[in-house]
Amino acid sequence: MEIISGVFLIIGGLFYALGGLGIFRMPDTFDRIQAGTKATTLGAFSILIGVAFMFPSWSLKLFLIALFIVLSNPIGSSALAKATYRSFGGPSNVERDDLKEFLGGTKDVD
Amino acid sequence: MKYVATFLVLFGSYLLLAGITLEEVIVGAIVSLVLSVIISNMVSYNIDAKFPLRLALFIVMYVPVFLIELIKSNVNIALRVINPSLPIHPGFVKVKTALTGDFQKLLLANSITLTPGTLSVDIDGEYLYIHTVDVTTADAKASKIGAKFERIIGVIFK
Amino acid sequence: MITIIVFGLIGLGLLFALMRLIIGPTVADRVVSLDTFNVIVIGIIVMLSFVFERSLYLDIAIIYAILAFLETIVFARYLEGHYGNH
Numbered sequence: 501m502e503i504i505s506g507v508f509l510i511i512g513g514l515f516y517a518l519g520g521l522g523i524f525r526m527p528d529t530f531d532r533i534q535a536g537t538k539a540t541t542l543g544a545f546s547i548l549i550g551v552a553f554m555f556p557s558w559s560l561k562l563f564l565i566a567l568f569i570v571l572s573n574p575i576g577s578s579a580l581a582k583a584t585y586r587s588f589g590g591p592s593n594v595e596r597d598d599l600k601e602f603l604g605g606t607k608d609v610d
Numbered sequence: 611m612k613y614v615a616t617f618l619v620l621f622g623s624y625l626l627l628a629g630i631t632l633e634e635v636i637v638g639a640i641v642s643l644v645l646s647v648i649i650s651n652m653v654s655y656n657i658d659a660k661f662p663l664r665l666a667l668f669i670v671m672y673v674p675v676f677l678i679e680l681i682k683s684n685v686n687i688a689l690r691v692i693n694p695s696l697p698i699h700p701g702f703v704k705v706k707t708a709l710t711g712d713f714q715k716l717l718l719a720n721s722i723t724l725t726p727g728t729l730s731v732d733i734d735g736e737y738l739y740i741h742t743v744d745v746t747t748a749d750a751k752a753s754k755i756g757a758k759f760e761r762i763i764g765v766i767f768k
Numbered sequence: 769m770i771t772i773i774v775f776g777l778i779g780l781g782l783l784f785a786l787m788r789l790i791i792g793p794t795v796a797d798r799v800v801s802l803d804t805f806n807v808i809v810i811g812i813i814v815m816l817s818f819v820f821e822r823s824l825y826l827d828i829a830i831i832y833a834i835l836a837f838l839e840t841i842v843f844a845r846y847l848e849g850h851y852g853n854h
Contacts, residue, residue, distance in 0.1 A: 506770040509815075513777030515684065516808055520781030522691040523788050523804050529796045530741045531700055534729055535691055536785070536804040540811075541724065542684045543781075547774075547811045551818045560626055561826045565814070565833055569807065572837035574723035574730075576803060579844035581731045581741060584796040587847050591700065627827065 501553055508550030515543030528591035529584050537577045544569055615657040617646040667766045675762060676721060683725040687743065701745035702731065705738045705755050714767050721759040728755050771819055778815070782808055799843045806836035 522535025548566050552559045620642035628634040658664070690697055709715055715738075719730040722740060732739045740755050785808065788801040810829050817825030 509770060509774045509818075510777070512811065513774040513781075515688070516781035516811060517777045517784075518688045518691055518781070519804060520784030520808070522687065523801055524784040525691060525696060526698070527696070528700065529794065529800060530729065530731075531698060531743060532788070532797060532800050533803075534727060534741070534743050535687060536788075536800055537807065538724060539684055539687060539691075540781070540804055540807040542680060544807055544811050544814075547814055551814055554818065555821075555823070558823050558826060561823065561830070562814070564623075564626060565810065565826065565829050568830065568833040568837070569810065570724065571720075572833065572840075573807065574720040576837055576840035576844070578719065578723055578730055579841055580796070580799060580803065580847075581729055583844040583847040585731060588794060588796060627830075 505550045505553035508546050508553065512543045512546030512548075512550060515539050515546060519543060529588070530581060530591060533577050533581055533584075537573060541569060541573050611659075612650050612657050613646055615661075616650055617642055620645055620649075664766055671766065672759075672762050675758065676724075679721075679725050679758070683727050687727055690743065698743050699745050700741065700743055703740050703742055703745065703755060705740055707736055707738055707756075707760060709760060709763060709767075711767065714763050717763055718756060718759055721763075722756040771815070774815060775812075778808060778812060796847060799840075799847065802843070803836075803840050806832070806839070810836070 516539075519536055519539035522539055523532050526532045526535050545566060548562045552562045621638055624638035624642055625634065628638060707715065707718060709718055715733060719733060719738060722728050722730045722738070727743045729741045730738050731741050738756075742755065782805070785801045785804045789798055789805070792798045792801060810833055813825055813829040813832060817823060817829070
């Protein structure tokens with residue numbers, strides 16, 4: 501049990517570190533949202549599973565935390581991405597931009 | 611129906627957080643009774659009678675696929691981040707969805723956002739606007755991001 | 769031993785996010801790094817409850833998760849309203 505839990509905890513820590521590295525290295529805001537807020541989601545899951553293996557009686561509460569993260573995180577990052585596009589426009593390095601016709605045109609109206 | 615379902619959800623979450631002792635059960639029942647009356651009158655929502663069936667289908671069909679996708683794409687993004695040359699081709703892709711209900715669309719957008727590499731930015735009627743890290747993949751070229759999830763959600767909410 | 773490694777890795781992630789928070793060229797970058805911070809902090813709270821073996825700390829993690837979501841939404845609305853109108 502202890503070994504499984506340890507493996508999950510270390511994987512979780514690894515994904516946290518990678519998420520931080522991603523948010524530091526990526527060139528524009530949208531890619532940072534991609535790398536940052538979601539690599540850390542898997543990191544959080546992994547740590548929750550690791551703790552659940554050590555203390556099985558906590559698993560209901562841990563499950564509740566995982567549920568909150570999985571429900572709130574994507575909504576938050578979607579709202580953030582939309583707000584970023586509306587206020588600062590699309591990034592300069594995109595290779596395809598289907599969103600421009602929709603949001604770019606209505607930027608001044610709101 | 612609506613009152614009972616709301617009461618059960620509230621009571622269940624209360625007990626989950628507080629633990630099951632006699633005092634907590636009494637207080638929890640009173641609090642969730644009052645809250646379920648208030649919430650049912652103030653907030654407009656509908657309780658789906660087939661919800662338990664859909665939840666079971668959801669857990670059996672959706673969750674395993676979702677977890678596998680989550681791990682696969684997380685490793686994919688992690689490899690891109692570690693790679694010194696940072697191989698990304700970002701872009702926005704417009705995807706048409708056949709799902710109609712609000713909740714189905716929310717579920718689809720959430721699934722797309724939670725698998726790294728794709729991030730749903732906005733929604734306009736039946737079109738989803740998705741930011742993706744790599745527009746050169748086959749999925750992105752064919753505007754078919756999230757097609758796997760869409761199929762499963764369509765089956766669950768038929 | 770394992771907890772030390774895990775806390776080290778989490779700290780590394782926190783450090784990178786903090787660097788982005790400091791140098792981030794626009795407000796949006798800072799808010800994104802703050803959002804990452806929140807998820808990392810939830811992990812730290814869970815790890816602390818693991819180390820001290822107190823399940824009470826998990827309640828704090830739940831409340832923090834809810835508040836972090838509200839914070840992100842409020843910042844997103846602010847960005848949209850403040851910079852989107854002109």
